[in-house]
Amino acid sequence: MPRTSSPRPVSRPDAGPSLVGERFEATVERVAHGGFCVARHEGRAVFVRHALPGERVVAQVTEGHTGDRYLRADAVEILDASPDRVEAPCEYAAPGRCGGCDWQHATPDAQRRLKAAVVEEQLFRLAGIERKVEVEEAPGTPDGLGWRTRVQFAVDDAGRIGLRKSRSHEIVPIETCAIAAPGVEEVGAERRSWPGVAGVEVIAASGSSDRAVVVTPLPKPDGRMPIVEMDVPVAVLRGDGQGGAARVHGRAQVREVAAGRTWKVSGSGFWQVHPAAADVLNEAVLEAVEARPGETAMDLYCGVGLFAAGLAEAVGEDGEVVAVESDKGAVEDALVNLESYDQVVIVEDRVDKALKDAPEGFEAEVVVLDPPRSGAGKKVVAGIAELRPRVVAYVACDPAALARDLAYFAEQGYELDTLRAFDLFPMTHHVECVARLVRSAR
Incomplete structure (x- = not known):
C-alpha cells in the first residue's frame, strides 16, 4: 500500500456504517484537549478541528460510525465566526491539510486562553484540583511564527x-x-x-x-x-x-x-524546540525548588543535563545531584555537558528501575522530573515519594498526563503548590507546565 494512502471509510460490525464525509450544522461549545472543540449533533459529542468556542459551523465528519458514542470532524465552513478568529497565516493550516498546527485560526491571546482552559479542565477532571491557570507568552515569538528549531x-x-x-x-x-x-x-x-x-x-x-x-x-x-x-x-x-x-x-x-552555557546535543537527541524554552523552563524549575547548598537533588529523565547543571550550581560542592536517563546517546552528551561538576552522578537506567534500586535509606531533598508525554506513572511517583523530598518540580508537556500523576502524588501525601504554564508551542495545542509539589499539611 502506498505510504500516502489513507484508510477508506468502511463499516464496522460493532459500530455500523461509516459517517465519514457527512456534513451538518453545529454550534461549538467549549475547547477540548488535543486541538479540538466540542459540539453536539443529534445528542452525540463531536470533536471539531478548525473551530472556536461559540461559533456556528458546518462540520464534516472525519472519523466515526453510526454506532459510535462520539465523532470527529473538521469545520469546513464558518457560519458565525468568533471575535477571536483570524485568517490562518499558513496556507496548509486548513481542513484536510497539514495537521501540525491546531490554532492558526485564533489570535495568540485566544490560543493561550484555550490552552489555559484545557489545563484547568484536565486538572479538575483527572485530579480533582480547582486551579486558575494563566499561560505565559514565550519570549521572542509574539506572532507565534518562526520558532520551531x-x-x-x-x-x-x-x-x-x-x-x-x-x-x-x-x-x-x-x-x-x-x-x-x-x-x-x-x-x-x-x-x-x-x-x-x-x-x-x-x-x-x-x-x-x-x-x-x-x-x-x-x-x-x-x-x-x-x-x-x-x-x-x-x-x-x-x-x-x-x-x-x-x-x-x-x-x-x-x-x-542556554542558561549561560553551551550544550552538546547529538543528532536527534532531545532538546526543546522553542529557542526560549530551555531558558524559560530552567529558570522556572530552579525557582520552584530553591535548592540549597549541601542538599541532595535528583534530576529524573535528565536528558543532556540542563536541569542537573542548575541544580549542581545551587547545591554546591558539598551537595549531590543524581541525574537519571535511559537513552544512551543523551547519557553520552550529559557526561560531556556535566563533566565540570564533581557533585553530579549520572545513572544510565530507566527511572523506575533506578528508584527501585536506590540504596536503602537514600533520600533527596529536591526532585526534578521531566518525563515523556505519557507521564511518569504510579510506580515512579511512589518511588519519588519514598525519597521523602521536601519539594518536587514536575515539568510536563501534556496536561492530562500531569493531572493523572498529580492524583498519584496526592495519594502519596504530596499536593500541588504552584503551577506555571508556558506557550512554548504557539499555533499548536501543546503547552508546557512546571508544577511545584510539597508535602500535604494534613
Missing part, C-alpha cells in the same frame, strides 16, 4: 517532503513551514526531492550556527544513503527511524546555547 518532515512516494494530516499517515507536501525557525528554512529541505527517503529532520541550533539534517532512508537491500546536497553547510546524519542517528559527514552533534 527542529522539524521532522515525512516524505511521500514521489520523494516530496511534507507533514502529516491530523490523526493520519497521509502526507501533505509543503514548500515552507510557517512555524519553522529561519535556520530550518535556510537549509532548504522543502526545495529538493528526497527519493528513497522515509523521513527528514532539520535541526537549527539556538545560539550557534550549527545545522544538521537527519535522513532516514527507506529500507533497501544495499542500505545506501541517498546523496544529500543542501543550500547551506550542514551535518548530515543517517537516522534509524527510532530517534537514533549516525554521522555521514559534518559534526555528529549541534551546539545549543
